[in-house]
Amino acid sequence: MGSGTIGHPAIESRQICKTYIGTDRRKSVALAGIDVSFNKGQITLLVGPSGCGKTTLLNMIAGFEKPDSGELLEHGMPIIGPDPRRGVIFQDPNLFPWLSVWSNLMFGPKMRGEDRTAATERAESLLSMVGLLKFRDHLPHQLSGGMRHRIAIVRTLANAPEILLADEPFTALDEHTRRKLQHDFYEMVSRTRQTVIFVTHNIEEAIYLADRMVVMSPSPGRVKEIIDIDLPRPRDILDLRFNEYRKLLFNLITPDVIAE
Ligand SMILES: Nc1ncnc2c1ncn2[C@@H]1O[C@H](COP(=O)(O)OP(=O)(O)OP(=O)(O)O)[C@@H](O)[C@H]1O
Ligand SMILES: [Mg+2]
Known part of the structure; x- marks a missing residue:
């Protein structure tokens, strides 16, 4: 100990x-x-x-x-x-339902007035890392539960939190989706x-x-x-x-x- x-x-x-x-x-x-x-x-x-x-x-x-x-x-x-x-990922993905995947990711950096180029590069690289770049214009309800969770994680990471x-x-996810995530x-x-x-x-x-x-x-x-x-x-x-x-x-x- x-x-x-x-x-x-x-x-x-x-x-x-x-x-x-x-x-x-x-x-x-x-x-x-x-x-x-x-x-x-x-x-x-x-x-x-x-x-x-x-x-x-x-x-x-x-x-x-x-x-x-x-x-x-x-x-x-x-x-x-x-x-x-200190970025928080909650049990419930909690995405803004009226915003596209991309706007969900850019919300935090935009609110904080972060440099747009840096925020865009980070969001793009995070989305491609989880294989969801092609879903950037989708609304949350157009995604599966597992996808929504992945987007919620990258949305938090898009704010570049230290912790x-x-x-x-x-x-709440099924076993296979949980292992993948x-x-x-x-x-x-x-x-x-x-x-x-x-x-x-x-x-x-x-x-x-x-x-x-x-x-x-x-x-x-x-x-x-x-x-x-x-x-x-x-x-x-x-x-x-x-x-x-x-x-x-x-x-x-x-x-x-x-x-x-
Ligand atoms: N707002 C609250 N009002 C009263 N008691 C609370 C409150 N929040 C937590 N508790 C009590 O504090 C203790 C710790 O709760 P906590 O939610 O932190 O546990 P946990 O380890 O996260 O449990 P779980 O694995 O079920 O999520 C529990 O006995 C809980 O009933
Ligand atoms: Mg708990």
Whole structure:
């Protein structure tokens, strides 16, 4: 166990605590002293059973929510709210339905008054990377579910965020589409050595993507273990060592699953 040694911390969470009061006035300790660093240029996966605080922590890093206590830093500076430097990919693709694929991609750069040539080049290269350049004039409803997810990912990347945050973006997809998107996602973020913090409860997805894994446990939400995933890329889900990580993670997480 440790806080990881590769790269410099892009995000540091120091003793973050968050308690929610439910409608029945019962307290739920979503995060109880989270101490973890997320390193620059690494893909860190946040995993753990339902209710362990993955989304709460990610929302705080995004700047959507504030901790009750503790410090949350981006390159040593406190996070005080949302910022385009921290791009978020949501579970629901959330595209603007009235805008074409191209306009969806250019929306963020345009709003920020970014140089048009640079933004155009980036958007074109991202769309061709996911094989969807020929769909640039389509509206979101003219695309399949998997395509919409790919466009949502490249729309976030079109803003050239320093840090990419994703909360279970592939959970709603069928197995084949999910595997394809995991592959595409890795190809995209590895080219730019993007710093990624990715939430999933899917162990296989986590091992496939992660340089490093932060395993959380619930009630109260804590960091249980931090594991560096030492497997060559591209990863083979049928590989023996992949399976060893699968067992390790399964044994770590299963005892913490709370029956609902
Ligand atoms: N807005 C809220 N009001 C009250 N309780 C909340 C709120 N948001 C989260 N919680 C509670 O905080 C705890 C952590 O929730 P969180 O959504 O972060 O878990 P999670 O790990 O993302 O779970 P899942 O895998 O199901 O998405 C849970 O007990 C949840 O019920
Ligand atoms: Mg969640």
